[in-house]
Amino acid sequence: MKFERNVLAGFLVVSVLLGIFLRNDYLLHILVMVLMYAILASSLNLIVGYVGEFPLGHVAFFGLGAYTVALLSTPAVGLPLAAAIPLAALVAAVFGWLIGRITLRLNGPFFVIITLAFAEVLRLLAGNWVALTNGPMGIAGIPHPAVFDLLPWLAGKRGFVMLGAALLAITFFVGYRLVYSSAGRAAVTLRENRYVAQSVGIDPFRYSLFVFVVAAFLAGLSGAYYATYISFVGPEVFSFPFTATMIIIVLLGGKGSLIGPVLGAVIVTLLEAYLREFNELRLSLFGLIVMAVVLFAPDGVMGYARQRFQSFFKEAGHA
Amino acid sequence: MFDLFLQFVVNGLVNGTFYALSALGLTLIFGLMRLVNFAHGEFYMIGGLLGWVVTQKLSMDFFSGLVVVVAVMAAFGWLLDRYVIVRIRDKGPEPGILLTIGLAIFLTNTALMLVGTAPQKVLAPVPSTPLLLGPIIITEVRLFAIAVSIAAIVGARLLIQKTKLGKAMRATFQDATAASLVGINTASIYASTFALGSALAATSGMLLGSIYVAQASIGGLISLKAFVVVILGGMGNFAGAILGGLILGVAEALWGGYVQTGTVDMVGFALVILILFFRPYGLFSVRAERA
Amino acid sequence: MRMTVLALSVVASAAAMTAHAADTIRIGVIQPLTGSVAYNGAADVNGSKIAVKERNAKGGVLGKQVELVVEDGECQPSKTVNAAEKLIQQDKVPVISGAFCSSATIAAMSVAAKYKVPLLSGVSSKSDLTERGNEWFFRSAETDGLLARAFAKILVDQLHLKKIAYIGVNDDWGRGGMNEFSKQIEAMGGETAMKLYFDHGTTDFYTMLTRVRAAKPDGVFVAAETQDGSILVKQMKEVNLQSKVFGVGSWATADFVKLAGDAAQGIHAAVPYAYTIDRPENKKFVAAYKTEYGELPGKYSAAGYNALNIIMDAIERAGSADPDKIRQAMAKTDYHGPNGSFKFDAKHQAYGFDAVLVRLNDGKPEIVAQATVTDDK
Numbered sequence: 001m002k003f004e005r006n007v008l009a010g011f012l013v014v015s016v017l018l019g020i021f022l023r024n025d026y027l028l029h030i031l032v033m034v035l036m037y038a039i040l041a042s043s044l045n046l047i048v049g050y051v052g053e054f055p056l057g058h059v060a061f062f063g064l065g066a067y068t069v070a071l072l073s074t075p076a077v078g079l080p081l082a083a084a085i086p087l088a089a090l091v092a093a094v095f096g097w098l099i100g101r102i103t104l105r106l107n108g109p110f111f112v113i114i115t116l117a118f119a120e121v122l123r124l125l126a127g128n129w130v131a132l133t134n135g136p137m138g139i140a141g142i143p144h145p146a147v148f149d150l151l152p153w154l155a156g157k158r159g160f161v162m163l164g165a166a167l168l169a170i171t172f173f174v175g176y177r178l179v180y181s182s183a184g185r186a187a188v189t190l191r192e193n194r195y196v197a198q199s200v201g202i203d204p205f206r207y208s209l210f211v212f213v214v215a216a217f218l219a220g221l222s223g224a225y226y227a228t229y230i231s232f233v234g235p236e237v238f239s240f241p242f243t244a245t246m247i248i249i250v251l252l253g254g255k256g257s258l259i260g261p262v263l264g265a266v267i268v269t270l271l272e273a274y275l276r277e278f279n280e281l282r283l284s285l286f287g288l289i290v291m292a293v294v295l296f297a298p299d300g301v302m303g304y305a306r307q308r309f310q311s312f313f314k315e316a317g318h319a
Numbered sequence: 320m321f322d323l324f325l326q327f328v329v330n331g332l333v334n335g336t337f338y339a340l341s342a343l344g345l346t347l348i349f350g351l352m353r354l355v356n357f358a359h360g361e362f363y364m365i366g367g368l369l370g371w372v373v374t375q376k377l378s379m380d381f382f383s384g385l386v387v388v389v390a391v392m393a394a395f396g397w398l399l400d401r402y403v404i405v406r407i408r409d410k411g412p413e414p415g416i417l418l419t420i421g422l423a424i425f426l427t428n429t430a431l432m433l434v435g436t437a438p439q440k441v442l443a444p445v446p447s448t449p450l451l452l453g454p455i456i457i458t459e460v461r462l463f464a465i466a467v468s469i470a471a472i473v474g475a476r477l478l479i480q481k482t483k484l485g486k487a488m489r490a491t492f493q494d495a496t497a498a499s500l501v502g503i504n505t506a507s508i509y510a511s512t513f514a515l516g517s518a519l520a521a522t523s524g525m526l527l528g529s530i531y532v533a534q535a536s537i538g539g540l541i542s543l544k545a546f547v548v549v550i551l552g553g554m555g556n557f558a559g560a561i562l563g564g565l566i567l568g569v570a571e572a573l574w575g576g577y578v579q580t581g582t583v584d585m586v587g588f589a590l591v592i593l594i595l596f597f598r599p600y601g602l603f604s605v606r607a608e609r610a
Numbered sequence: 611m612r613m614t615v616l617a618l619s620v621v622a623s624a625a626a627m628t629a630h631a632a633d634t635i636r637i638g639v640i641q642p643l644t645g646s647v648a649y650n651g652a653a654d655v656n657g658s659k660i661a662v663k664e665r666n667a668k669g670g671v672l673g674k675q676v677e678l679v680v681e682d683g684e685c686q687p688s689k690t691v692n693a694a695e696k697l698i699q700q701d702k703v704p705v706i707s708g709a710f711c712s713s714a715t716i717a718a719m720s721v722a723a724k725y726k727v728p729l730l731s732g733v734s735s736k737s738d739l740t741e742r743g744n745e746w747f748f749r750s751a752e753t754d755g756l757l758a759r760a761f762a763k764i765l766v767d768q769l770h771l772k773k774i775a776y777i778g779v780n781d782d783w784g785r786g787g788m789n790e791f792s793k794q795i796e797a798m799g800g801e802t803a804m805k806l807y808f809d810h811g812t813t814d815f816y817t818m819l820t821r822v823r824a825a826k827p828d829g830v831f832v833a834a835e836t837q838d839g840s841i842l843v844k845q846m847k848e849v850n851l852q853s854k855v856f857g858v859g860s861w862a863t864a865d866f867v868k869l870a871g872d873a874a875q876g877i878h879a880a881v882p883y884a885y886t887i888d889r890p891e892n893k894k895f896v897a898a899y900k901t902e903y904g905e906l907p908g909k910y911s912a913a914g915y916n917a918l919n920i921i922m923d924a925i926e927r928a929g930s931a932d933p934d935k936i937r938q939a940m941a942k943t944d945y946h947g948p949n950g951s952f953k954f955d956a957k958h959q960a961y962g963f964d965a966v967l968v969r970l971n972d973g974k975p976e977i978v979a980q981a982t983v984t985d986d987k
Contacts, residue, residue, distance in 0.1 A: 024699070025695070026695065026696060026700050027701045029692075029695060029699075045987075061823070127780070127809070128780070133766040135780065135781045136781045136782070136809075137713050137781065137785075137787075138687060138713065138779055140687070140717065140720075141714060151840070230687075230688050230691060231720070232687045232688060232717050233688060234686070234688075234713070236686055236688065280644070
């Protein structure tokens with residue numbers, strides 16, 4: 001527990017320091033992407049690691065967060081981002097509740113496919129409901145948080161790094177509290193052995209839904225962050241590349257641990273940046289990496305580390 | 320007015336037959352091995368691209384080319400199962416899902432690297448001239464493709480019902496332990512099933528490549544449509560896959576014809592959501608138990 | 611295995627970054643190299659490369675060789691923004707040619723304005739790009755509005771089209787093109803039977819075409835690119851669609867004709883370039899392109915060629931590789947290309963070049979009518 005908490009806090013401190021001292025805009029851009037994926041992957045990890053199911057359509061909440069910010073903050077509505085971002089996460093959470101109620105009654109491949117179906121429906125709606133979402137042309141001109149203009153120190157990408165670190169801190173806090181709460185322990189029990197959990201009175205559905213909604217909230221937060229950074233949102237926020245990257249980060253980093261997604265986010269974002277030109281080669285490699293991880297190291301880097309450095313993890317209270 | 324409706328229905332049935340053939344491999348693999356093959360669409364895609372290679376680059380005629388493609392893909396499926404999938408066979412559903420997703424990503428992008436994004440044509444032995452059957456227009460090559468699809472579906476059915484291999488497959492499906500107790504080499508059966516599934520996917524890819532096009536990036540959409548069909552018909556349900564395919568085809572054609580052509584793909588997903596909500600084991604299954 | 615890949619990629623990119631010479635003039639190019647318009651993006655890059663090759667053979671620009679840095683914008687705004695950021699921040703290019711799809715170009719425009727680097731688009735045709743007051747953006751392409759005005763009259767009067775169905779790809783460009791043409795044609799008395807949209811990469815147009823056929827229009831207007839368009843046109847023959855077809859996009863290119871095969875026969879296209887245009891600059895360009903790539907150039911190859919020439923002329927005129935000076939020099943462009951002369955008006959919209967209506971006959975784009983894109987609004 002302590003080790004984990006220290007690593008997470010350490011990561012935040014490093015991010016903030018890098019944000020302060022780095023001058024190169026491109027490197028700052030990579031840092032922003034790392035932070036965004038860390039939030040997104042952490043949210044996916046909650047479901048994968050602590051509910052034990054694989055929501056292939058998780059990107060739906062990311063996209064919902066992004067579009068909500070886009071729709072609320074553009075001149076027609078004009079909500080300041082300080083309000084739009086939390087609202088976006090809330091909207092995602094509400095959808096998480098609606099979708100979770102339907103999908104969590106199923107498990108295994110059925111769950112995978114139905115979540116995917118929801119994500120695809122949202123993508124098609126975003127692309128075709130031109131009156132609301134401007135269809136494939138998307139929504140452009142999403143402003144950055146007003147506070148960036150007030151404090152000149154926060155201008156440009158540095159402001160986004162700080163915002164990302166703040167959102168990631170929230171993510172860590174929420175995740176940490178969830179995992180170490182009784183709700184979290186119940187969820188782990190469910191993951192390990194559903195029937196035993198039920199026999200001691202844990203209602204699988206309620207706990208799964210709770211984790212699902214929290215995960216949706218965080219994914220929405222990540223989407224909101226993406227929207228204000230890129231300043232443009234289109235139906236591609238619901239599309240497969242985000243899903244693929246998320247999956248690889250969670251798998252590679254190690255599911256079921258809070259550090260895993262962060263570690264995975266760093267590795268994968270750097271890989272993506274280096275292999276930018278070789279788009280198909282990179283994705284091809286990602287596919288191979290996923291297969292290799294599943295076959296040889298199903299618990300990812302963190303799982304491997306746990307095996308090798310067992311002393312560090314002796315005090316870890318959870319699996 | 321009725322003519323238009325009839326044309327839409329015919330279009331839908333044509334597409335539906337293709338959906339059925341494409342989903343057949345997926346439902347067999349799930350029915351027997353309880354493995355959800357997310358790379359199914361990629362096997363279809365490879366079938367299409369191989370079809371292009373054999374008919375255009377190697378100048379083979381369609382049927383010889385088809386035999387080659389089926390042989391290659393069956394072998395590929397067999398090897399994949401024997402050496403890769405066997406490792407995660409008893410580890411629950413999740414590893415299989417993740418493994419095949421990784422495989423799908425790898426296959427799609429390797430194909431893109433090798434062939435590029437350009438759509439390619441598979442040469443059919445029959446031209447695409449339109450024929451008039453009463454008020455309905457259909458092209459010769461579509462009729463040809465339907466005929467071959469039906470032959471493939473019937474062939475697969477015969478394989479499963481009438482041959483020794485098929486019997487062994489059905490036995491393993493019912494109870495793997497009992498099957499191995501009576502001397503069936505279950506490892507070999509799993510590999511054969513996966514090979515059969517891959518071959519069926521590749522066949523439909525090659526057939527449809529002769530009507531439309533074969534391109535490297537088509538895998539994802541095909542997988543999704545195949546899942547829709549399999550869920551409609553019930554996983555592992557042979558007849559269900561066929562009916563499911565036809566239903567999806569007609570539903571899409573009618574929606575596209577009377578409502579909006581741009582959102583046609585949504586029909587399948589809406590159906591999936593409704594089905595999984597009310598009858599998760601498919602429209603035609605007897606089981607009613609839920610999660 | 612993961613570690614090896616990481617290590618290899620670090621080494622590879624480090625090597626790549628140190629390999630660039632300091633004594634060249636770098637020009638950034640953002641085009642879609644993957645996705646369903648990859649054909650056309652690649653054609654644009656090919657045309658650009660020929661322009662650079664020709665110029666370098668004559669000694670380059672300002673005495674230095676020109677180097678193209680090409681990035682894949684994938685026709686998507688977010689990827690294009692990434693590409694633009696990289697080109698400006700890492701490769702330090704003083705000017706960029708891109709980004710093809712209008713929505714991607716809009717995204718790139720804000721990056722250009724932010725970093726004060728001039729951006730020239732040789733392709734994006736959505737009318738309002740030059741209406742946004744972005745002084746760092748130039749457009750050397752026709753707009754949907756100008757093209758529509760130039761040809762609506764011909765289509766209604768000469769082809770006698772009364773009832774028209776519109777089919778277009780569901781994006782900025784498709785929708786924009788359809789709106790402009792239908793507006794102009796309706797103003798001339800034509801009737802709009804229906805407007806249908808499809809997504810990039812669609813392979814099955816049967817349902818849509820069945821609806822079109824049932825409406826029995828005289829003409830079908832299509833806004834589609836090479837890949838989608840060739841499949842669409844083939845299926846039109848398969849559903850026995852008898853109406854006259856005219857399109858905008860890459861319809862006069864060799865790629866399209868090759869893919870569409872017989873189905874391309876008799877189709878009309880409204881394009882700003884065809885390899886059959888009778889100008890000495892064009893004959894030279896066509897010959898050079900054919901020698902280099904083994905095929906005849908189309909609209910996008912010419913677009914890339916023109917864009918790079920305009921940029922290189924501007925750098926030469928500016929006398930330095932300073933972005934602001936290049937921008938000022940570009941406004942004074944007076945370039946003669948394979949399809950006419952190019953000058954920019956006050957909003958940085960090019961004018962003075964050709965727009966041709968062609969009819970595809972045995973794969974060759976025969977010029978049926980010609981107009982000049984004027985700068986009156």
